[in-house]
Amino acid sequence: MRIHHLNCGCMCPIGGALFDGFSRGLTACLVCHCLLVETNQGLVLIDTGFGQRDIKAPLSRLSPFFMNLNRIKFEQKYTAIAAIEQLGFRARDVRHIVLTHLDFDHAGGLEDFPEAIVHVMLPEIEAAQERRGFISSQRYRPGQWDEVKQWKYYSAKGEPWFGFEAVRDLDGLPPEILLIPLAGHTRGHAGIAIETPEGWLLHAGDAYFYRHEIGTSKPDCTPGLRAYQWLMEVDRKARLYNQQRLRELSLNHSSDVRLFCSHDAIEFKAFADQNN
Numbered sequence: 606m607r608i609h610h611l612n613c614g615c616m617c618p619i620g621g622a623l624f625d626g627f628s629r630g631l632t633a634c635l636v637c638h639c640l641l642v643e644t645n646q647g648l649v650l651i652d653t654g655f656g657q658r659d660i661k662a663p664l665s666r667l668s669p670f671f672m673n674l675n676r677i678k679f680e681q682k683y684t685a686i687a688a689i690e691q692l693g694f695r696a697r698d699v700r701h702i703v704l705t706h707l708d709f710d711h712a713g714g715l716e717d718f719p720e721a722i723v724h725v726m727l728p729e730i731e732a733a734q735e736r737r738g739f740i741s742s743q744r745y746r747p748g749q750w751d752e753v754k755q756w757k758y759y760s761a762k763g764e765p766w767f768g769f770e771a772v773r774d775l776d777g778l779p780p781e782i783l784l785i786p787l788a789g790h791t792r793g794h795a796g797i798a799i800e801t802p803e804g805w806l807l808h809a810g811d812a813y814f815y816r817h818e819i820g821t822s823k824p825d826c827t828p829g830l831r832a833y834q835w836l837m838e839v840d841r842k843a844r845l846y847n848q849q850r851l852r853e854l855s856l857n858h859s860s861d862v863r864l865f866c867s868h869d870a871i872e873f874k875a876f877a878d879q880n881n
Contacts, residue, residue: 606781606801609641610877611688613654614710615678616868624829625870626815632676633829635868637710638876639685640808641692642799644779647700650721651797651808652867653685653714656749660684667709668743675710686717696720701778705810705867706794707733708744708837715750723750724775726786727758729793732839740837744791761786766798767854767862787812787851789844790837796851798862805862811837813848816869819855 614637618624624633637654659666660679667677681687686696699718704725705711715723733745763773772784772795781800788794790811797808813819814830826834838844855864865872 606779606799607643608799608801608806609643609688609692610873610879611639611641611654611685612873612877613637613639613652613683613685613688613714615680615683616675616710617678618675618829620829622827624827624833626817626827627871634870635675636870636873637683638808638865638867638869638873639688640797640799640806641685641689641694641699642782644782646777646779648689648694648698649701649703649778649782650685650689650699650714650718651703651799652705652711652810653702653717654710655679655684656714656717657681657684657686658716659709659713659749666713666746666748668746670743671709677710684717685714703775703778703782703784703797704729704795705797705808706791707750708791708811709746709749711810711867713746713749716752719752719754722755722757722777723753724757724759724778724784726772726784726793726795727760728788729791729795730756730758732792741839744837759784767858769850769854771798787847789840789842789847790834792839804860807851807854807862807864809851809864809866811867812844812851813866814868815866816872818848819852819864820859821852822856824852 616635617632621628640651642649785796
């Protein structure tokens with residue numbers, strides 16, 4: 606099993622280091638950290654970032670509220686299909702897509718892979734279909750996934766994984782790939798755990814946003830990302846609880862599990878550099 610770390614989106618909100626902790630200018634740099642996993646069952650994509658249709662016609666696909674807030678860069682190179690083709694693969698080679706959640710910056714590329722089966726937590730698709738409230742109506746964009754033909758939905762159940770609930774035996778996927786329910790950011794948000802010869806990788810999605818929120822007993826977050834997490838949360842108690850559990854996991858099992866989130870550019874670079 607070979608894993609590729611892909612950046613499938615670039616967002617540059619106003620605030621610089623007040624968002625990302627390192628930029629020296631007026632704007633920050635946030636990524637959309639996705640994974641491409643080579644398996645015996647074909648390619649598996651973990652999240653999709655933005656898609657080709659988002660790039661070509663953003664106003665018909667995305668919320669102007671989030672386009673302006675996040676200052677999205679609409680460039681072809683920041684799509685999963687471009688990254689996959691650069692690796693020598695084709696869209697039809699992607700047989701499965703596993704989603705942390707259905708936010709616009711995670712599900713935009715779904716329709717670039719029409720032959721793929723899409724795996725997601727059942728509470729997430731239910732929330733995305735209901736779209737209750739302003740933020741929900743802006744974050745979930747049905748036009749990004751209304752042409753998906755094959756869905757697989759999952760409820761939180763199964764044997765535990767390092768103390769977390771874990772959905773195992775995902776239909777058609779190797780047993781090394783698990784869904785880890787991490788509600789709070791969205792109703793059906795999940796992490797994706799992948800077992801490798803070097804230990805486990807956990808794509809924590811948007812369960813946290815900033816590298817210093819984990820791996821330390823004294824967590825810290827930039828003001829911009831702290832405010833964004835507050836804006837996007839649907840259940841603060843659940844979000845903070847699961848974030849604390851991830852923090853404990855990062856401290857108590859650092860030799861067994863390596864964690865990363867979706868949007869931290871420093872984390873992405875550290876993992877992507879390991880590919881080279």
